[in-house]
Amino acid sequence: MTQDEVAIAVKSDEYILKVGEKMYNRQRENASHHENVRQTMRGLGRLLIQGRKVTPLKQMKDYILPQNFHHVVQAVKDVAGFNEKLNKFQKPTLATKLGQSIQRVADIMEAEALSCQNNVKKRAVQEFRRIYSLTWNDMISSAAYRTVEEKKWNKAKLIPLADDVKKMHMCISDRQGKCYKKLMEEKTSANWSNLAKVLLAQIILFNRRREGEVSKMSLEAFVNRDKSPVNEDVTEALSELEKKLCHHFERVEIRGKRGRKVPIILTPDMVESLELLVKERGSCGVGENSYFFARPGFETRLRGSDCIRELAKSCGAQKPEALSSTKLRKQVATLSQVLNLNDTEQDLLADFLGHDIRVHRKFYRLPEGTLQLAKISKVLMACEQGRLAEFKGKSLDQISISPKDTSEVGEESSGEESEDTQGKSLSGMYAFKIDLIVFDSAIQQFCFNH
Structure with a gap:
């Protein structure tokens, strides 16, 4: 003081x-x-x-x-x-x-x-x-x-453009691969910090998580994460794609706002890089710092907001000032309105984002960890690939999207055939234009409802 x-x-x-x-x-x-x-x-x-x-x-x-x-x-x-x-x-x-x-x-x-x-x-x-x-x-x-x-009245409310988010994801993925390779070749505190900064921004961006929550993640939370397989009885209620997503992603529970438990979902590439950071902590001078994203030689941690701001400026985004953890969370919450989510799915998404629900609707559900891996990961991947508009009017059960940059829209009836090839190609050509149109309509609907 x-x-x-x-x-x-x-x-x-x-x-x-x-x-x-x-x-x-x-x-x-x-x-x-x-x-x-x-x-x-x-x-x-x-x-x-x-x-x-x-x-x-x-x-x-x-x-x-x-x-x-x-x-x-x-x-x-x-x-x-x-x-x-x-x-x-x-x-x-x-x-x-x-x-x-x-x-x-x-x-x-x-x-x-x-x-x-x-x-x-x-x-x-x-x-x-x-x-x-x-x-x-x-x-x-x-x-x-x-x-x-x-x-707060009459102030500009910036929400990230889908194209800017996609550019940032591509920039982070490219830099993550380079930083991983450098740390493998040369074990230095600078290389360790560079990889940690990229991963911190990548996890915040993919999960739309509050930057402080991920920044404060403890080493113990990651090391002791639940690696047990999904219960076989639970998987009976999931589609084949959702079963694959449960095996593809991993989940870590960390402390969130007001001490509540919040999850983060990790891709295999993230897990591989995070495990490398754990392995090289001793050789890179991180010491006994309890934070996972520690600053080598200090007892403090990296700041997620600084990492995102630096990457937003270097990725070529049209509006880098809109790429913050708070605005990214608002983007996925607002644009998710173009999806035809039922009450249970809306509640699930709100729980994952760590939002308080004033009138909490109670439902009997599958275990929350399985649901987050199987269903919320679809929304996160759609945002990452800039394809959320393609699933307009669909529920989480009807969305079919692959972690390997391919996606298709599941129909209500398993016997229905998809649109003709020409329609699909036109949809791909105008994906970005559709993103903007749907984004504007979602904002108008959001403002009208509130």
Whole structure:
């Protein structure tokens, strides 16, 4: 923590230190969350400093008294830059986070009161909580969230073009082969890092995964991945193509947002390169770093966003700024609307992407690992090959696509014949044009529905 006026205020207040200790104990094993602990403590420190200037409140414990609630509101408004005339915050997220931090202080004080059987203190905290629940939303939260939403209005919303994504996939595949060959020939930390950067970007791009989730993948998660064969009883419910996909791809479960389990699907080429990185960690100076995508000689990790940004600029994409992990996730979620997915398939895709489902529909399903390998991999390969538009109106069961750059559309009836050869060739000639047309229609439908 920077040693300034805020740090001095933090160190001088016992309850700010207790909030930091509580958060650290909860997130001790994840070093990437330690920055969040620091920011929370400094936020309370700034509130304490501003509160001393505009209110009679001197310590954090004074904030959790019901008679001081109006002083708390005034201090939060001042430190977050509230404009009374416009009813807007200059720093709206700070206002909402301070409300959460004040609740943490109240939690600690109530726990102390209960453990010490201090009924006076307990009653005061409970009364403060009651006032908070009744008035905080009207006085702080509503204006803060409205400010955040209004800042998003009228801003350009970039979504990657299918052609740009295809160019990036081809660039990454080409570079991955070259980096693999170089590491095989010369075991150096530079060659190890180059291959790791390419693989990190490739996994994020193929899986449409949040960059932080893949970047933080542990070595243990990959080494201990499930390699057991698919249950024979389960495969009876799959098509022949889906059975082959289950044997073609591998799956690794990693920690995702809010600590939830999220999967990543790996191609055979990815697995081969990842196993080479594991084998050469010692000879390339990676050491005992627990991260899979480690920085040789350091205890930190590579950043997926940096790797994707570098490759996006060098692949010849028309809009490289649109090729980020967040925008790529939005692309597959939006363009998947051209597929005729039923409710179960939509839920499966949302689960794979790690999206929260507000109204969760519960279905009896096959095991999720098998479904992700057999069905979601079809969507990922279609995006990689720039052929998602070819499957317009099809369900996941009707899509037939090969990992070896060949695809065909499965019909509802096994006896129906495909379109004539001339129609197929015309479809191939205008694949890119169809991608753009369907992309525009999908965006229009998405905007209309939301």
